[in-house]
Amino acid sequence: MDFAFDARTEELRGRLLTFMDEHVYPAEAVAEEQRARLASPWDTPAVVGELKAEARRQGLWNLFLPDAEYGAGLTNLQYAPLAEITGRSPHLAPTALNCAAPDTGNMEVLAQFGDERQRKQWLEPLLAGEIRSAFAMTEPEVASSDATNVETRIEREGGGEYVITGRKWYISGAMNPDCRIFIVMGKTDPDGADVRRQQSMVLVPRDTPGVTVKRAMRVFGYEDHSHGGHAEVLFDHVRVPVSNLVGEEGGGFAIAQARLGPGRIHHCMRLIGMAERAIELMCRRAVSRTAFGKALAQQGVVQNWIADARVAVEQLRLLVLKTAWLMDTVGNRGAHTEIQAIKIATPRTVVDILDRAIQLHGAGGVSQDFPLAELYASARTLMLADGPDEVHQRSLARRELKKYL
Template sequence: MNFSYSPKVKELQQKLNRFMEEQIYPNEKLYEQQLNEQQSRWSHVPPVMEELKQKAKAEGLWNLFLPESEYGAGLTNTEYAPLCEIMGRSLLAPEVFNCSAPDTGNMEVLVRYGTDKQKQQWLVPLLNGEIRSCFSMTEPHVASSDATNIETDIRKEGDGYVINGRKWWTSGAGDPRCKISILMGKTNKDADRHEQQSMILVPLDTPGVKIERMLSVFGYDHAPHGHAEMTFENVRVPADNIIWGDGKGFAIAQGRLGPGRIHHCMRLIGAAERALEELCKRVQSRKAFGKPLASQGVIKEWIADSRIEIEQARLLTLKAAYMMDTVGNKEAKAEIAMIKVVAPSMALRVLDRAIQAFGGAGVSDDFPLAAQWANARTLRMADGPDEVHRAQLAKLELQKQKDNVYSLH
């Protein structure tokens, strides 16, 4: 495994870092100010966002996440990793480069499994950044960490499907630009356990689709993006809105979540890097008990441990990305599961140390640490909780050891 960066990646890193310094960081506060200028934080998108998107597109910093050169920049997962890390330094940045969840995952689903009609109608405007999308999978009344529990009913009726169910944590549904949801539900409850589910495209303006409420995350509303609890009551969509085919929902979910999981991990490394930088600046500029905070022994341990943990997580992320590129997502499932457990916890530890070093300022919104911490904490549950990934890893390890014993006899 060679993790050295190609000339192409180095050039993109330089362009991204310059864009972050000149455009993203200076506009983080302006974005929030513009969001608060209207009576409702859900009614509009801050104008600075569209301005930044146009600038990013003009510089070729657009759709970098898609490996397919036909649609994206033609980067491998390994090449994209250091670029995604840079974007993760700011909660604002991923959308600016059209590399934000859940749009990235939805675009990947449409690229892999969508029909020509579905691609033309929904993928193209998503790739152009003209609309946004959401992903409706999690449900309030079942343990959705087991996707086979999903109860939303997708019933074939005439020349279409009728959908009934309740979803929550449908991220992105609050955005006024959100036009389409990829919804997961059951089309055949009598089929094999992993072939009961299907995914279907549901335009949000379809009669029967209703946003019941927007949910907060540790007090953050994440407007105008947000996370919705939604009901689907007798929602009728055409038969050709089904993705891939009846019973393919679970398989699509596994294909979708692999890249999504590792993208989260890449961004978390960037968040941790920025937190460590802020920590180092802070402790060198503040004094307590007659000497700089940086001279306190415990602070030095925080810095050293943070650097060690970031490097470990980065290497595991790169290994997982390399395996996805060389042997495929399915063969890389153990490495993807490992980094999905490691990266959020690592970022939380680094962010917690930075918050502690900042004191009261660390828990305020004057600095990005508190918001990044809240985001990182959700990622111990999103795209599968730690416990599910650990269970899968244990199962794989036990099987591997069992196979090793057999091979000796």
């Protein structure tokens, strides 16, 4: 593996760093001020539209999608340092570049598994940033860490329709008024012998009769506007044409796994950026504050926190880059161990770094005057999202033990 960034990556990094300095960081406070004046907390502040227009003008658009027909055609290794940069402002920068979850994963699903009509109707406006989307898998009544547990039913009626009945929650993106389409996972064959072939995915337009966005779900008290909010959604005998099936019947579990692999590494890339922002804030605070007769930067415990954070970030970055390289060279299946490793290691390490940064900022660390508390909530949530840590530990341990059985 070559650790040097290639020419295209370096060129994009330079442009993106400038874009962050000149447009994104100054817009953070503006977005909060504008949001406070909006009629609905889920409406999009005007500055976000301005950022998207500028990012598109500069060619910093859809960088996440490796398919050159639809996206920038970057490899995972090329995209990794770019996603890290956006992670420094995770509630604004990914959206500005049209690289925010859950739309990224949904676009990948449509590009890989959607038919021509589905790509025309839904993928193209998503790529253009004209609409948002949601991915509906998690359910409140079952342990969704095991995706085979989903209870939502997708029943074929007659020759031309599916009828969908179920309850989902923490459906990211569903509160955004621009959300137009749900990708819904449910069971088409609940009694099938192979539990991983019982599920399918269907496209459900948000305005379909029977779809009810019941309430917003908060995350550590935050409403998480950047992802378009998280919602509890009811599907009450929702009817869609059979042509809305994504891929094939029984392919839902495999599609979910294909979607989650890139999603997991994208989250880890951005988490490293969040940790870098935390280290920067720690250092600025340490050199600007005095306690007990000397600067915080001269306190041994503070120096230890900063040193440990730097070591941890460098370790994580190398593991994430290795994983990206493997995904590019041997495929997601060949990088399975490393994908699970970064999903386990990155959120918990970044949570620890953010916790130290909050401690160093005192009361300011838990306030709205610094981004640390919101970053902490996001990082801690990623110990659950895309599969809780324990599921990945279980699978990784089994793979290691198999060598000795």
